[in-house]
Amino acid sequence: MQEELLQFKRLDVWVFVPAPDNISPLMLKWLFKNKHDEEQTVIKNKSRLVVRGYRQEEGIDFKESFAPIARMEAIRIFLAYAAHKSFTVFQMDVKTAFLHGSLKEDVYVCQPKGFIDADHPSHVYKLKKALYGLKQAPRACRFxxxxxxxxxxxxxxxxxxxxCGIFINKSKYVLEILNKYGMESCDPVGTPIEIKDKPDLDHNGTLVDAMKYRSMIGALMYLTSSRPDIVHATCLCARYQAKPTKKHLKEVKRIFHYFWGTVNMSLWYMKDSGFELTGFSDADYAGCKDTFKSTFGGAQFLG
Known part of the structure; x- marks a missing residue:
């Protein structure tokens, strides 16, 4: 916490001033987190002072808030190009990204908890630089x-x-969610979904915990960025998140059974490969049992 506040002082983030009239300063909050490496070993304990920016009003406290963030698709394209050119990719760490960007608006925040000035308890801080939690912080960041x-x-x-190339996977995350949902000792299966038995609404089925079902779907959706083999099965099961039944849960668990036998399956970008874009698409005919609509799918290969 002291280190965080010393960073504020070094970067000239704020100035200590009397509270202006008719101004309601934003509250601050301390967040604590452990930073892990790829082996999930704690390499650093971090504390972060953030603004409760949900109280900000657009047009008064901020104007622009957009910040471009790389999508996983863009990261995969970058890695494919690196493999194509036989590049080695190195990683860089961003240090206190939001504390370098200057603010255009006048923003006032309360004194942080545990660090109230005894001589001026009613004073506030006027922000000169962006702070974590502000709506405009991502747009203003310099780092x-x-x-x-x-x-x-x-x-x-x-x-x-x-x-021979670049391999990407999420095997550690696969093992983590298998353990989270009690599937760490399940029997593996060869496909993520039964080919002939597609799920339907199952009006008369026994309902299951919708929150847990949605959590499992969310975990699977996150994995689709490196596991295109589960996209179709996951999207089919995602249709029934409103009222999932035991039948739907069984279909989701089958995907986890499939994971148990394919934990280390990776996407492989070969060295010195081509960089041509190739696309494939297909569709069934009235494949949905509930609406009799057709399902369309496609895949694009780069490299």
């Missing part, structure tokens, strides 16, 4: 970057760079 090492772990994605 220092530190070189780390060859990329091996990025946003939950395990990256293995070898002489």
């Amino acid at each position: 220092e970057m530190l070189m780390m090492e060859e990329m091996t772990f990025f946003l939950g994605l395990q990256v293995n760079q070898s002489p």
